[in-house]
Amino acid sequence: MANSLVSILIPFKNVEEYFEECLESIRSQTYQNWEVIAINDHSDDNSLAIAERFSKLDNRFKIFTNTESGIITALRNAYGHSRGEFITRMDADDHMNQDRINTMLASLKEKGKGSLAIGQVKYFAKDGINDGYDRYAKWLNQLTAGGTNFEEIYKECVIPSPCWMVHRTDLDACGAFLPDRYPEDYDLAFRFYEKGLTCIPCNKTLHYWRDYDTRTSRTSEHYAQNYFLEIKLHYFLKLECNTNKTLVVWGAGKKGKTIAKSLTENNIHFIWVCDNPKKIGKDIYGIKLIHYSKLKTIENPQSIITVSNEQEQMSIKSFFTDLKQKSAKDYFFFC
CATH class of the missing domain: 3.90.550.10 (Spore Coat Polysaccharide Biosynthesis Protein SpsA; Chain A)
Incomplete structure (x- = not known):
């Protein structure tokens, strides 16, 4: 050697x-x-x-x-x-x-x-x-x-x-x-x-x-x-997704919709949350969006975050910290 x-x-x-x-x-x-x-x-x-x-x-x-x-x-x-x-x-x-x-x-x-x-x-x-x-x-x-x-x-x-x-x-x-x-x-x-x-x-x-x-x-x-998102979701479902937890998608922008559509097409149940008042209550791909604060009432959530704005990401991290949830275990940033 x-x-x-x-x-x-x-x-x-x-x-x-x-x-x-x-x-x-x-x-x-x-x-x-x-x-x-x-x-x-x-x-x-x-x-x-x-x-x-x-x-x-x-x-x-x-x-x-x-x-x-x-x-x-x-x-x-x-x-x-x-x-x-x-x-x-x-x-x-x-x-x-x-x-x-x-x-x-x-x-x-x-x-x-x-x-x-x-x-x-x-x-x-x-x-x-x-x-x-x-x-x-x-x-x-x-x-x-x-x-x-x-x-x-x-x-x-x-x-x-x-x-x-x-x-x-x-x-x-x-x-x-x-x-x-x-x-x-x-x-x-x-x-x-x-x-x-x-x-x-x-x-x-x-x-x-x-x-x-x-x-x-x-x-x-x-x-x-879209290829990057496909790889992320493929390995998330293979390596991280806990079937004993409730899967949550956070964000209804382009990336959030891509993830949600793929999950829906594969018959994978999830809850979809966001903070955009124009989208809350809307039905997209047969899933009704709800306010992210509902996460406080969901037992054992596991979240995919599709929000890319850095300031918003900091707020989201603080939100999960208050809930005593851990990064790369309870929530995963996809961007």
């Missing part, structure tokens, strides 16, 4: 403008015993030529073609070709801190199996970063600093993809890249959580996220908000 092989999995498609910088950041790593398994997902620009040039310069770069299409099948393909005892991912348009692999590997060796190495992240862009992305990165880094990422997993993806590393055996136990569920990074985060992996705290920026208009997470339908 002293000189363990680390496999770096990279799906790529039409990233000629950024790919060289990405691959060069890997070549510059302080830790040297790695292999790159790069899967060409049917690029029609010069991305493949760039990858092949690096492969000729350095035989640690191994290039293959996706036999199907899409990032999930590319990741399966990459994983099937990998040989490393430790596995990590890389996005073809980002770049690494030169000590990323060494830092993550050292922390995994120290903590042992059942651990998940993560790192802090930073956005960069030619025209500057919008406020939403900046707030997300700061929120995520705060969690990563304390290793408390899974405490807020129902809010947003709490594992800074692709800035993670695991033992191969742990990734296998989590199902690796077998599920077809998008967003694939959020689904994998939930499976890390489901299998009880422990996030190793990190205070160092190890990965740089590039933002630009045609980035996949901006343009692909697989990263639309």
